[in-house]
Amino acid sequence: MMDKAIFDVRRLRALPGPGTREVTLNCRLDAGEMFVIRGPSGSGKTTLLRTLARLHTAEGGDVLLRGESWRTIPPRKWRRRIAYVPSRPRFVPGTAERNLELPFELRIAERETFPKERAAELLNAVLLDEAILSKETAVLSDGERARLSLVRALLTAPDVLLADEPTAALDDESARAVIVLLASEAAGRGLAMMTVSHDSRRTGGLDAKVIDIGGGAS
Amino acid sequence: MNGVVPPIGIGQLALTVVLVVAAGAVSALLRLGLLRSLLWGTVRTVVQLLLIGHALVFIFSIDNRYLVLATVAVMTFIAAHAARGRTPHVPGGAFAVTYVALFSSTLLVSITVCALIVKAEPWHTARVAIPISGMILGNAMNGIALSLDRLAAETRSRSGESETLLLLGASPWEAIRRSLRESLRSGMIPTINSLKTVGLVSLPGMMTGQILGGVDPLVAVRYQIVVMLMLAAAVAIGSLILLAAYYRRLFTEDEALDPVFLRGERR
Numbered sequence: 001m002m003d004k005a006i007f008d009v010r011r012l013r014a015l016p017g018p019g020t021r022e023v024t025l026n027c028r029l030d031a032g033e034m035f036v037i038r039g040p041s042g043s044g045k046t047t048l049l050r051t052l053a054r055l056h057t058a059e060g061g062d063v064l065l066r067g068e069s070w071r072t073i074p075p076r077k078w079r080r081r082i083a084y085v086p087s088r089p090r091f092v093p094g095t096a097e098r099n100l101e102l103p104f105e106l107r108i109a110e111r112e113t114f115p116k117e118r119a120a121e122l123l124n125a126v127l128l129d130e131a132i133l134s135k136e137t138a139v140l141s142d143g144e145r146a147r148l149s150l151v152r153a154l155l156t157a158p159d160v161l162l163a164d165e166p167t168a169a170l171d172d173e174s175a176r177a178v179i180v181l182l183a184s185e186a187a188g189r190g191l192a193m194m195t196v197s198h199d200s201r202r203t204g205g206l207d208a209k210v211i212d213i214g215g216g217a218s
Numbered sequence: 219m220n221g222v223v224p225p226i227g228i229g230q231l232a233l234t235v236v237l238v239v240a241a242g243a244v245s246a247l248l249r250l251g252l253l254r255s256l257l258w259g260t261v262r263t264v265v266q267l268l269l270i271g272h273a274l275v276f277i278f279s280i281d282n283r284y285l286v287l288a289t290v291a292v293m294t295f296i297a298a299h300a301a302r303g304r305t306p307h308v309p310g311g312a313f314a315v316t317y318v319a320l321f322s323s324t325l326l327v328s329i330t331v332c333a334l335i336v337k338a339e340p341w342h343t344a345r346v347a348i349p350i351s352g353m354i355l356g357n358a359m360n361g362i363a364l365s366l367d368r369l370a371a372e373t374r375s376r377s378g379e380s381e382t383l384l385l386l387g388a389s390p391w392e393a394i395r396r397s398l399r400e401s402l403r404s405g406m407i408p409t410i411n412s413l414k415t416v417g418l419v420s421l422p423g424m425m426t427g428q429i430l431g432g433v434d435p436l437v438a439v440r441y442q443i444v445v446m447l448m449l450a451a452a453v454a455i456g457s458l459i460l461l462a463a464y465y466r467r468l469f470t471e472d473e474a475l476d477p478v479f480l481r482g483e484r485r
Contacts, residue, residue, distance in 0.1 A: 053385060054472040075473040080387040090382045103386040156386070 012061035031190035053084035083158035089149030323456030361453035365405030372397035
């Protein structure tokens with residue numbers, strides 16, 4: 001009970017690609033807490049998020065979710081609890097609705113059902129009309145896609161949200177709505193959050209700690 | 219059998235070479251640059267088949283079950299090697315899987331055919347088992363090479379979609395299910411097409427051989443039906459075994475798509 005951190009990243013090391021410089025991360029998130037990883041393009045911010053989602057293999061270090069090391073948690077379960085939303089959202093072919101239901105059609109969600117009301121609530125919160133559900137994802141705008149993929153990630157009620165530039169594709173109004181939603185998820189459900197930004201102004205309104213990985217080892 | 223195959227003498231063999239020479243002359247005349255490969259192909263055909271003929275005479279005369287098994291194992295080795303050569307998109311290390319998929323599907327189908335359908339006595343009679351295994355291998359090899367190559371290409375081109383699924387908690391199998399389905403399909407298509415056109419476009423080689431040998435066409439047709447269906451079964455079984463044994467290798471230990479594979483490097 002001493003350790004209340006939800007997400008504890010200990011000396012995580014990752015290599016963005018062959019022949020690049022290693023990036024490191026050390027941080028602890030309590031429930032409802034937010035971190036912004038800041039650094040110029042190419043500094044390895046996205047690599048760090050991908051590593052935390054275990055899409056990218058770490059060079060070393062340990063990550064604990066509620067005190068449990070990621071080595072002891074199966075990847076599928078991990079990704080269900082640590083939701084990573086890439087900066088360029090991707091969907092399977094089909095309507096927005098089909099894509100929102102997707103996480104609940106997987107074997108890992110056998111005992112879960114699609115939370116229809118919550119979906120409506122979240123869509124509403126990010127200023128998406130419910131009419132969007134019947135549209136093919138291919139015809140959506142970048143801003144709509146970004147918000148849809150955020151909604152999809154939040155639907156599975158993760159413990160931690162890793163969001164790569166969540167507001168970059170949005171106009172000011174929807175960016176504000178997203179920030180308000182994230183702040184209320186943090187306050188209300190204790191969602192811990194880590195976002196990446198090359199521009200700290202876009203996190204305005206979020207009470208977040210900033211980690212700079214700009215110049216390298218910090 | 220109610221007929222005897224007329225033997226072909228050396229003189230007659232030499233005569234067919236004239237046909238090749240004619241083809242070569244056309245190629246030389248039009249400067250197609252095919253003369254050398256045509257000649258080389260001719261030499262290889264003659265040498266390989268004569269050698270195989272002698273090997274078969276030897277194997278049939280001994281007719282021992284272990285020798286039959288060893289022969290099939292060697293044939294599978296050659297087929298697996300050829301299949302790997304036709305899969306440029308696939309990273310290294312797939313040989314063993316290819317071999318196992320080919321060998322098990324071939325064994326399964328040829329034992330079924332030899333023992334239950336043709337009812338050879340004993341079921342491992344070399345004269346029956348080896349040609350049947352050979353036919354199965356040739357087809358399963360094509361099917362497996364096609365599906366393996368397609369799996370790699372599809373997985374690469376759909377990596378974004380698969381990654382999205384993984385992020386939502388999908389298992390590796392769920393994440394690349396569409397690629398798996400496509401690759402199985404493309405492995406089966408030539409076989410399915412041949413099931414549809416057999417007898418209409420051309421008479422299959424085995425049936426032609428039997429008819430030339432004096433067998434009643436109705437008997438030859440039945441054999442051909444068995445062959446066609448067993449080939450389809452072998453291709454399907456072989457591709458399934460291959461995909462099931464191989465797909466996990468496209469992923470890292472952490473169930474992410476392997477970046478080395480995605481970059482297209484050979485390991």
